[in-house]
Amino acid sequence: MRRQMVLxxxxxxxxxxxxxxxRATGEADxxxxxxxxxSGYERIAMHGIRRDLLQVQARATGLPVIExxxxxxxxxxxxxxxxxxxLQDARTRWPACETIAFGDLFLADVKAWREALCARLGWTPHFPLFGSDTAALAREMLAGGLCAQLCVVDTQQLDASFSGRAFDAALLADLPASCDPCGENGEFHTLVHDGPMFDHPxxxxxxxRVLRDERFAYTDFSVAA
Known part of the structure; x- marks a missing residue:
């Protein structure tokens, strides 16, 4: 039986x-x-994605979400x-589950921090994308049908005008050379609204678009009526 995993x-x-x-590799369930x-903002931390949009994403993946x-x-x-x-709530719901996957790409200090935290909590971290060439990964995502919008931009690293734009080939071409193609240094964060991980767009x-902390340009997205 494949090992169970939360993400x-x-x-x-x-x-x-x-x-x-x-899911594509079949290495885990x-x-x-x-x-x-x-709380108060009722949004995903860092990305600023509305809580109700989070729930819609979760339904599109076919998976429950623990907040x-x-x-x-x-x-x-x-x-x-x-x-x-x-994680305790997850363990109660899925007693056999002891692994949590993260989408980190190359920041070794963040990976080490997650590993230490998971070790203290009795969980095993897993990093399927870690070490990826981010330019190649960005192209793989687009070729694979992922659709996303930039929902927040760090204006100390990227112009605020990028906030709200689609994550697409045109965006990749317009990014300055100093910006990682996947925004792994915190240059930008995204909201996914379609792709092979969803059963519907x-x-x-x-x-x-609003500027918060005199630095971060957030673009608000909501579920279309």
Whole structure:
């Protein structure tokens, strides 16, 4: 029997492609998603994706989502406690599950931090995409039918005008040389609305773009009426 696994789900392309890769290779049975949601804002942490849009994404994957709820301006201890509770909820639901997959690509310090945290919590981390050539991976995603929009841009690394744009070949061509094609250095984050990990496309509507913390350009997306 294949091992059961949950997936750390951000709503973005790397998490979505990790799900697709795991299903395509058949190496594991992904049974659920784990997502960090910021209370008050009711959005996925970092990506700013609306909570109801998260639920629509989860339904499109055919998987339940377990939320790790954190307050705004969350410190690391509070985050870890919430994440630990979410994994405990997952273990209660799927007693045989002891592995969580992440969509990290090449940041060794982030990988090491996740490994240490999972070790403390009694879980095994798995990184299916780690070490990928991100330019090749971006092209693989697009060729494989992934559709996503840039939902947040770090304006210290990329112009705010990129926020809201489609993650497509034109975007890759327009990115400055200093920007990783997958945004792995935090240059941008994405919202996935179609691809082989979904059983149907998600219709979305683009809202306003706002600058937060005098740095991050968020573009609001909602489920189309």
């Amino acid at each position: 750390s789900w951000s709503g973005g392309k790397d998490a979505a492609w990790t799900l697709h890769r795991l 992904v049974v659920g998603l784990v997502t960090t949601v910021t 790790a709820v954190i307050p705004p301006q969350c410190d690391n201890a509070t985050y870890e406690a919430s994440f630990a509770q979410a 998600i219709a979305i509507e683009r809202g306003e």
